[in-house]
Structures are given as C-alpha cells and as structure tokens.
Amino acid sequence: MIxxxxxxxxxxxxxxxxISLFLVRLIADMPRAxxxxxxxxxxxxxxxxxxxxxxxLSGLFVGMVLGLQGFELLQRFGSEEALGTAxxxxxxxxxxxxxxxxxxxxxxxxALASEIGLMRATDQLSAMxxxxxxxxxxxxxxxxxxxxxxxxxxxxxxxxxxxxxxxLVGVQMMGVDSGSFWSQMQAAVELRDINEGLVKxxxxxxxxxxxxxxxxxYAQPTAEGVGLATTRxxxxxxxxxxxxxxxxxxxxx
Amino acid sequence: xxxxAPIVEARNxxxxxxxxxxxxxxxxxxxxxxxxxxxxxxxxxxTTLLRLITGQLRPLxxxxxxxxxxxxxxxxxxxxxxxxxxxxxxxxxxLLTDLSVFENVAFPLREHTDLPExxxxxxxxxxxxxxxxxxxxxxxxxxxxxxxxxxVALARAVVMDPEILVYDxxxxxxxxxxxxxxxxxxxxxxxTLGLTSIVVSHxxxxxxxxxxxxxxxxxxxxAAGGTPAELASNPSAVVKQFVGGLPDGPVPFHYPxxxxxxxxxxxxxxxxx
Numbered sequence: 104m105i106x107x108x109x110x111x112x113x114x115x116x117x118x119x120x121x122i123s124l125f126l127v128r129l130i131a132d133m134p135r136a137x138x139x140x141x142x143x144x145x146x147x148x149x150x151x152x153x154x155x156x157x158x159x160l161s162g163l164f165v166g167m168v169l170g171l172q173g174f175e176l177l178q179r180f181g182s183e184e185a186l187g188t189a190x191x192x193x194x195x196x197x198x199x200x201x202x203x204x205x206x207x208x209x210x211x212x213x214a215l216a217s218e219i220g221l222m223r224a225t226d227q228l229s230a231m232x233x234x235x236x237x238x239x240x241x242x243x244x245x246x247x248x249x250x251x252x253x254x255x256x257x258x259x260x261x262x263x264x265x266x267x268x269x270x271l272v273g274v275q276m277m278g279v280d281s282g283s284f285w286s287q288m289q290a291a292v293e294l295r296d297i298n299e300g301l302v303k304x305x306x307x308x309x310x311x312x313x314x315x316x317x318x319x320x321y322a323q324p325t326a327e328g329v330g331l332a333t334t335r336x337x338x339x340x341x342x343x344x345x346x347x348x349x350x351x352x353x354x355x356x
Numbered sequence: 357x358x359x360x361a362p363i364v365e366a367r368n369x370x371x372x373x374x375x376x377x378x379x380x381x382x383x384x385x386x387x388x389x390x391x392x393x394x395x396x397x398x399x400x401x402x403t404t405l406l407r408l409i410t411g412q413l414r415p416l417x418x419x420x421x422x423x424x425x426x427x428x429x430x431x432x433x434x435x436x437x438x439x440x441x442x443x444x445x446x447x448x449x450x451l452l453t454d455l456s457v458f459e460n461v462a463f464p465l466r467e468h469t470d471l472p473e474x475x476x477x478x479x480x481x482x483x484x485x486x487x488x489x490x491x492x493x494x495x496x497x498x499x500x501x502x503x504x505x506x507x508v509a510l511a512r513a514v515v516m517d518p519e520i521l522v523y524d525x526x527x528x529x530x531x532x533x534x535x536x537x538x539x540x541x542x543x544x545x546x547x548t549l550g551l552t553s554i555v556v557s558h559x560x561x562x563x564x565x566x567x568x569x570x571x572x573x574x575x576x577x578x579a580a581g582g583t584p585a586e587l588a589s590n591p592s593a594v595v596k597q598f599v600g601g602l603p604d605g606p607v608p609f610h611y612p613x614x615x616x617x618x619x620x621x622x623x624x625x626x627x628x629x
Contacts, residue, residue, distance in 0.1 A: 231452075233410060233439055233443075234512075236463075241467070
C-alpha cells in the first residue's frame with residue numbers, strides 16, 4: 104500500500120519534470136513560432152471558435168442557476184437587489200475561469216491531444232521531420248499558443264452570457280429591480296475582480312493547452328495510446344485547474 | 357560506368373534497441389544514381405536502417421556517413437539541412453490529413469521557400485502530373501486509395517528535388533496495378549531526376565525488377581549483396597531460403613521456445629495448475 108503510494112508519487116513528480124522540460128522546449132522555440140501568425144490564428148479558431156457554442160450554452164445555464172440560487176439566498180436577508188453584484192463577482196472571479204477551463208479541457212484539449220497523437224501514430228510527425236520541418240514549431244506551438252489566446256476570450260464571453268442568464272431569471276422572472284441589479288453591480292465590481300478572472304483564465308489556458316499538447320505529443324502511437332492520452336488530458340487538466348484555482352484565489356485575497 | 361564514391365557508407369555499424377542488438381558489424385555501400393534495394397525477413401531491422409540513414413536514429417557504434425555527413429554526430433540545423441537533400445516515402449504515405457493533395461505536395465515548398473504562388477502551383481502540378489494524379493489535386497487524403505496516397509506522398513517527397521529518395525516498404529498492401537505503377541515510378545524518377553534511390557522491401561520478385569543492386573540483411577549484418585542476378589545464383593542457405601520463400605531454414609519457422617512436449621505436459625503452469 105505504502106509502496107504503491109510512493110510509486111505513484113514518484114511517477115507524478117517524474118511527469119511534472121517531463122512536462123516542465125517540454126514547456127522549456129516550447130518557450131525556446133516560441134519566438135520563431137510567433138512569426139507564423141496564420142497558423143496560430145487557425146488554432147485560435149479551432150480551440151476557441153469551435154468551443155463557442157458549448158461555452159455560451161453553459162454560461163447561460165450557469166448564470167440562470169446563479170440567478171435562482173442567489174435570489175433565494177439574498178431574499179432571506181431582504182437584499183435581492185444585491186443579486187447583480189453577487190452574480191457578477193461569482194462569475195467573473197470564479198465560475199467563468201474555472202468552468203470555461205473544464206469545458207475547454209473536454210472540448211478543445213481532447214481534440215488537440217487526439218489530433219497530435221494520431222499524427223504521431225500515422226507517421227505524420229516523422230514525415231514532417233523528414234521534410235526538415237520541426238513538428239514542435241509547426242504543429243505543437245501554434246496549438247499551444249492558440250489555446251492560450253482562446254481561453255481568456257472564452258471566459259469573458261462566458262461571464263457576459265452568464266450575467267445575461269442571471270438577469271433573465273433575477274430581473275425578468277423573479278422581479279428584482281432592473282435599475283438596482285445593474286447599478287449595484289457597476290458600483291461593486293472593481294478592476295481587481297476583473298483582473299483576478301483574467302489572470303486565472305490565462306494561467307488555466309497555459310495549463311490546459313500544455314497538458315493537451317504534451318499528452319498528444321508523447322502518446323503511444325497506437326489506438327490504445329491515443330485513447331489513453333485523451334483521457335489523461337481531461338483528468339489531469341481538471342485536477343490541475345481546480346488545484347491552481349485554490350492557489351490563485353488565495354493569492355488574490 | 358565509372359565507380360563513383362558511395363553516397364551512403366556504413367562500416368561496422370551497430371545498433372541496439374533495449375539492449376537487443378539489431379545490427380552488429382554491418383557494412384554497406386550505396387552508390388549514387390542507382391536504385392539499391394535492402395531486403396530481409398521481417399524484424400531484421402530494414403526500417404531501422406532507413407531511420408539510421410535519415411538521422412531519425414543514431415548509430416551506437418561503427419561509422420555511418422550519408423552525403424558527407426557523419427550520422428553519429430550530426431544534429432540540429434545540419435541534420436535539417438541534410439534532410440532537405442533527402443525525400444522519404446513512408447509505408448502508409450503519412451500525408452498530412454488536414455491538407456488537400458495539392459497542399460500536401462506544396463507543404464515543403466511553403467515551409468522552406470518564398471516562391472510566389474504562381475510558381476508553387478506550377479511545381480506542384482508538374483510533380484502531380486509525374487505521378488499521374490494532377491486530377492486529384494483538390495481531394496483530401498481521406499478520399500484517396502492506398503496506392504494513390506502513396507503516389508501523392510511520392511510527389512511530395514520529390515518536390516524539393518532531393519538527391520536521395522528513401523522508400524520504406526513501398527509495395528505493402530497494394531493491388532497489382534498500383535504496385536506496377538509504384539515500381540515504374542521508382543525507376544523513372546530515379547533516372548529522370550538523377551536520384552539515388554534506397555528501397556526497403558521484402559517483396560523479392562517486385563524489387564528485383566527495378567533494383568540495380570540488392571543487399572540482403574540477416575542476423576544484424578549483410579548476408580549477401582550484388583545485382584539481382586548474382587543474388588539469385590548465390591549458394592548461401594539464408595539467401596536461398598529468402599529468395600525461394602521457403603518456410604523453414606536458417607530463419608526458423610518456430611520462435612525460440614522451450615521443449616514442446618515438456619511444456620504441454622507441465623502441470624504447474626498457469627491456470628492448468
């Protein structure tokens with residue numbers, strides 16, 4: 104039992120070392136990859152644009168639930184007007200970055216990992232190397248950078264739609280005063296709240312994209328290996344995002 | 357024809373995977389302008405030899421010189437410069453699945469040159485015409501048959517006008533018509549483009565039709581080498597078994613195993629206990 108625990112701990116630390124080395128390699132190659140803006144733009148679309156529907160739908164529902172729960176809670180203290188503030192702070196600081204990152208890992212991260220893994224399995228990466236094209240620069244980095252750019256944008260859209268959802272339930276259904284809903288939100292939400300959300304989603308973007316491209320790049324070149332890489336992308340991303348979220352929330356207190 | 361210096365020269369080459377030796381003391385010369393075939397039973401390291409020649413793997417011992425580069429030490433930009441002088445045809449073609457046939461062939465040009473679009477179009481169309489697939493330029497790789505994909509990959513491999521063209525098992529899984537096409541292309545591209553072709557294969561009858569020189573690998577070294585005719589009349593048992601397709605011989609039918617009856621009668625083994 105203890106031996107098993109020790110082995111998995113050593114394995115996890117080894118994995119952390121490998122992925123850090125991979126990140127160093129990516130950073131070293133980044134200047135040259137940044138010149139290929141066309142490739143990055145395509146990946147922003149692949150990771151971000153194609154995740155838009157799921158992000159918007161989820162944002163709407165999360166906002167609506169927030170409206171209901173917030174109203175019910177605030178009503179006990181007779182302060183329903185604070186619903187706008189509660190929803191905005193909850194969304195911008197916490198829910199948008201975290202839920203966007205989890206959805207991103209499930210939608211875009213798995214797609215990245217399986218795409219790169221299959222390229223490895225079908226010799227496409229070796230073919231690139233044989234054509235004197237570095238697959239890190241041509242395949243991995245545009246996808247990594249695309250994910251980093253897409254994540255904060257997705258989180259911002261999530262917040263916006265979520266606020267609309269909270270307003271839909273709070274103001275339209277439950278009858279909270281529209282004026283105080285918006286004006287209290289405007290007065291209470293500060294720049295540092297926005298910054299906290301932005302920093303979180305940027306860091307989640309780096310973490311999720313890195314895990315996805317790492318798992319894909321080092322996937323065993325078999326059907327089983329690619330499947331395993333996809334699963335590991337989601338599981339690792341989710342745990343890492345929630346862990347980082349705690350650290351970052353603590354740091355912003 | 358005067359004997360030119362070899363473009364690939366292996367001397368006492370050794371390589372191992374996980375401590376299991378693949379090559380030990382391999383000597384091999386590949387002359388420029390010829391089609392050289394490397395044959396051998398499955399598992400003798402034919403593909404490994406290709407990966408050593410193309411610098412995807414590094415020799416553990418001996419020497420390997422390709423186009424003047426020492427493959428034990430070449431890395432980074434020098435390796436990429438060497439690879440620009442090589443083309444490789446992978447077993448399944450290895451086309452980039454998110455690009456059309458045209459863009460696949462154009463890929464090396466777009467990555468390595470600043471040629472204007474008009475010129476790229478011209479080059480790509482002539483290469484596709486050479487493999488007979490100009491009409492398929494707008495198709496995606498998923499819409500191609502196995503033979504077509506391999507021909508597109510061939511067009512891509514020669515688009516940068518390499519000096520050396522390397523084929524990894526080019527005949528596997530092809531119907532007789534596609535196979536004939538690939539055979540003809542290997543010879544024609546070699547002669548018209550002035551290439552050096554290295555073909556790894558175990559299809560004896562196909563490859564001996566086009567190869568100028570054949571090497572037969574066995575047990576980590578070259579068992580025989582020479583023209584196809586010389587190989588056919590070679591008296592060695594290994595060559596006879598391979599060329600004749602005999603199921604048993606120096607290469608045994610059975611994978612090494614403990615005594616057959618002993619194992620069948622053993623009681624305390626696995627679930628039969």
